[in-house]
Amino acid sequence: xxxxxxxxSSGGTEFEAKITPxxxxxxxxxxxxxxMFGYDVGVSGGVTSMDDFLKKFFPVVYRxxxxxxxxxxxxxxNQGLQLFTSSLYLAGLTATFFASYTTRRLxxxxxxxxxxxxxxxxxxxxxxxxxxxMLIAGRILLGCGVGFANQAxxxxxxxxxxxxxxxxxNILFQLNVTIGILFANIVNYFxxxxxxxxxxxxxxxAGIPAVLxxxxxxxxxxxxxxxxxxxxxxxxxxxxxxxxxxxxxEPEFLELVEASRVAKEVKHPxxxxxxxxxxxxxxIAVALQIFQQCTGINAIMFYAPVLFSxxxxxxxxSLYSAVITGAVNVLSTVVSIYVVDKLGRRILLLEAGVxxxxxxxxxxxxxxxxxxxxxxxxxxxxxxxxVVMICTFVSAFAxxxxxxxxxxxxxxxxxxxxxxxxxxTVCVNLxxxxxxxxxxxxxLCHFKYGIFLFFSGWxxxxxxxxxxxxxxxxxxxxxxxxxxxxxxxxxxxxFMEDDVDxxxxxxxxxxxxxxxxxx
Ligand code: BGC
Numbered sequence: 384x385x386x387x388x389x390x391x392s393s394g395g396t397e398f399e400a401k402i403t404p405x406x407x408x409x410x411x412x413x414x415x416x417x418x419m420f421g422y423d424v425g426v427s428g429g430v431t432s433m434d435d436f437l438k439k440f441f442p443v444v445y446r447x448x449x450x451x452x453x454x455x456x457x458x459x460x461n462q463g464l465q466l467f468t469s470s471l472y473l474a475g476l477t478a479t480f481f482a483s484y485t486t487r488r489l490x491x492x493x494x495x496x497x498x499x500x501x502x503x504x505x506x507x508x509x510x511x512x513x514x515x516x517m518l519i520a521g522r523i524l525l526g527c528g529v530g531f532a533n534q535a536x537x538x539x540x541x542x543x544x545x546x547x548x549x550x551x552x553n554i555l556f557q558l559n560v561t562i563g564i565l566f567a568n569i570v571n572y573f574x575x576x577x578x579x580x581x582x583x584x585x586x587x588x589a590g591i592p593a594v595l596x597x598x599x600x601x602x603x604x605x606x607x608x609x610x611x612x613x614x615x616x617x618x619x620x621x622x623x624x625x626x627x628x629x630x631x632x633e634p635e636f637l638e639l640v641e642a643s644r645v646a647k648e649v650k651h652p653x654x655x656x657x658x659x660x661x662x663x664x665x666x667i668a669v670a671l672q673i674f675q676q677c678t679g680i681n682a683i684m685f686y687a688p689v690l691f692s693x694x695x696x697x698x699x700x701s702l703y704s705a706v707i708t709g710a711v712n713v714l715s716t717v718v719s720i721y722v723v724d725k726l727g728r729r730i731l732l733l734e735a736g737v738x739x740x741x742x743x744x745x746x747x748x749x750x751x752x753x754x755x756x757x758x759x760x761x762x763x764x765x766x767x768x769x770v771v772m773i774c775t776f777v778s779a780f781a782x783x784x785x786x787x788x789x790x791x792x793x794x795x796x797x798x799x800x801x802x803x804x805x806x807x808t809v810c811v812n813l814x815x816x817x818x819x820x821x822x823x824x825x826x827l828c829h830f831k832y833g834i835f836l837f838f839s840g841w842x843x844x845x846x847x848x849x850x851x852x853x854x855x856x857x858x859x860x861x862x863x864x865x866x867x868x869x870x871x872x873x874x875x876x877x878f879m880e881d882d883v884d885x886x887x888x889x890x891x892x893x894x895x896x897x898x899x900x901x902x
Contacts (some may be wrong), residue, residue: 398635400545401628405603409543412495412599416536417556419502419592420529421563424684425709426585427468429571429702431459432688436582440467440515448692455754457828459689462821463515468685469820470519471526476813478530483806485531490613491539492605498531499597503590510587525589532596533809542606543626553793554720557786561716563592564684565709571688572702607636612643652803661800663875667853668792668808674845675788676815678739679838680780682823683708683773693827694754694769704770711774715781727857728787729849735783736846742776743839750832784845788812791853794861795868 430436437445444461485494501524508521537556544552570588574581607626610619619639623632649655656665683690687708691701723731746769753765789808796804827834854868854875870879 398545398638399627399629399631402545403626403628405626406543406545408599408603409540412536412596412603413540413552413556414559414562415592415596415599416495416498416532417559418563418566419532419589419596421560421565422567422589422592423471423525423529423563424560424681425564425567426571426589427471428684428686428688429568429575429705430582430585431464431467431686432692432701433571433575433582433585435579440512440518454828454831455693455695456831458693459686459824460828461824465821465824467518467522469817470522471529472813472817472820474523474526475529475533476810476817478527479534479806479810479813482531482534486535486538486609487612490605490609491535491542492600492603492609494531494535495539495596495600498528498535499593499600501525501528501531502593503597506587506590506593510583510590512583512586521586528593530813534806536596539603539606542608545627553790554716554723554786557789558713558716558720561709561713561781561785565706565713568687568702568705568709572699572706575699575702608639608642611639612646616640649799652800656800656803656807659878661797661804662878663869663872664792664795664797664800664804665807667795668804669811670845670848671784671788671791671853672808672811673815674841674848675784675812676819677838677841677845678780678784679743679819679835679841680777680785681816681819682827682834682838683777684712685820686823687773689824690827691770694750694766696766700766704773707770708773708777711777712781712785715778716785718778719782719786722782723786723790724857727855728791729853729855731783732787732849732853733846735779736842736849738779739776740839740842740846742772742779743835743842746772746776747832747835747839750835754832791856794856795864797865 431441434445434448437448441461441464444459444464447461448458482494482498485497505521505524505526505528508517508524512518512521537553540552540556567585567589571585574584577584604622604625607619607623610616610622620632620636623636623639624630627635655661687705688701691704696704719731749765749768749772753762792804792808793801823834826837830837852874854872856864856868859867865879869875
């Protein structure tokens with residue numbers, strides 16, 4: 384999730400469940416929640432490279448793109464322009480805290496509805512924007528939508544899905560994010576040809592996933608977990624029967640009731656998270672989010688058209704190339720769905736590390752040689768090399784750090800901290816997404832081609848981190864992580880040694896505690 388990972392099955396028990404229409408609707412929900420987030424990620428870069436948009440809101444930047452005096456690398460270096468992109472993530476991370484409350488108290492469905500309404504108002508403000516204030520206000524509202532949706536949608540899905548398809552749904556959410564990005568890139572490609580108001584159409588089309596999410600939230604029922612958690616036991620039971628398509632739901636129902644009882648015993652989930660025995664998972668979740676953003680992926684996702692035009696690609700070619708990288712992103716995420724449980728997490732992360740490192744070094748060398756401050760004529764051959772290398776980089780990211788940055792935290796936290804851990808994961812991700820969005824164009828101006836060396840340095844550091852500190856979690860049942868993973872790990876095992884019972888016996892509750900309902 385991107386904006387939020389799915390929490391996988393809570394135990395080895397498999398309850399009777401059919402794939403009912405309501406479960407299919409829940410998949411469509413995943414699509415719209417993920418699409419909405421992805422569309423917002425992808426749309427800003429294309430729009431900010433459109434002349435009409437720049438003339439209206441950022442005339443200073445527009446003049447720089449036309450003038451010869453400024454360094455090529457600095458054409459788009461403008462705090463306001465970066466704020467247009469980044470304000471969404473800042474608002475999103477703030478909203479996560481409120482969303483965590485509403486998901487628990489008001490339910491998943493109402494929270495998704497709130498998200499949809501934020502999205503719709505945000506889209507209207509953006510598409511109708513008359514000045515910068517309106518534009519930024521719209522982005523902030525979209526950000527609030529992202530905060531609420533990324534908390535509630537993954538949660539809703541993981542609770543409504545039968546256990547056996549939860550893991551797949553996890554990466555499906557990420558897949559939809561990438562489809563949203565691609566969709567935005569394609570829309571930008573066409574709207575850039577419309578004189579005057581093309582950017583309005585680009586920003587306005589975000590209304591499609593926004594309206595779908597809102598209608599979806601009105602149509603679906605809340606999850607049984609949430610209903611039971613809020614004391615509506617009979618309603619919860621009826622919904623469970625409906626979504627599982629069978630009358631034999633008693634065992635699962637009892638588990639949910641027990642889960643909600645146990646959850647109420649954990650008075651301070653966030654404080655619990657800071658306990659020594661939860662340190663490994665916390666460190667890994669936070670580090671994975673920081674590293675995921677420090678690969679530089681969003682420099683490409685947000686600013687690909689701007690980046691390509693900085694390198695001397697003409698408008699059309701810039702947007703066209705962004706469509707290519709967007710498509711590579713989608714296809715490589717599909718690859719990940721197939722191989723993640725066969726090859727394992729570590730192999731994917733390490734292979735991708737090598738691939739991303741090499742691609743970034745080659746890009747830096749080509750740009751270092753060919754793009755100077757005042758000459759940006761890459762020439763076709765070199766332009767092709769740059770695009771191929773960017774695709775090489777994006778594909779590596781998309782089958783590793785993209786989905787795994789979300790999957791690993793969601794499967795390694797023990798039950799009592801899984802939900803709080805998930806909130807922290809989403810927040811750290813949005814925080815660092817904000818930092819990259821706000822800083823990238825200025826960094827490009829100051830570091831020039833060295834920006835790619837900077838990111839490659841991070842890739843090296845994160846790969847070393849993976850070699851030593853990220854254990855393999857492939858095929859390990861989620862409730863056996865402590866015994867089979869952490870207690871066996873050369874470094875992390877020392878945090879498990881003083882495994883004192885601080886008011887909560889882990890294993891005793893393992894089978895009956897549904898973590899995702901307790902954010
Ligand atoms: C990241 C996003 C990124 C996307 C690209 C996600 O996993 O969290 O920040 O834009 O991947 O596909």
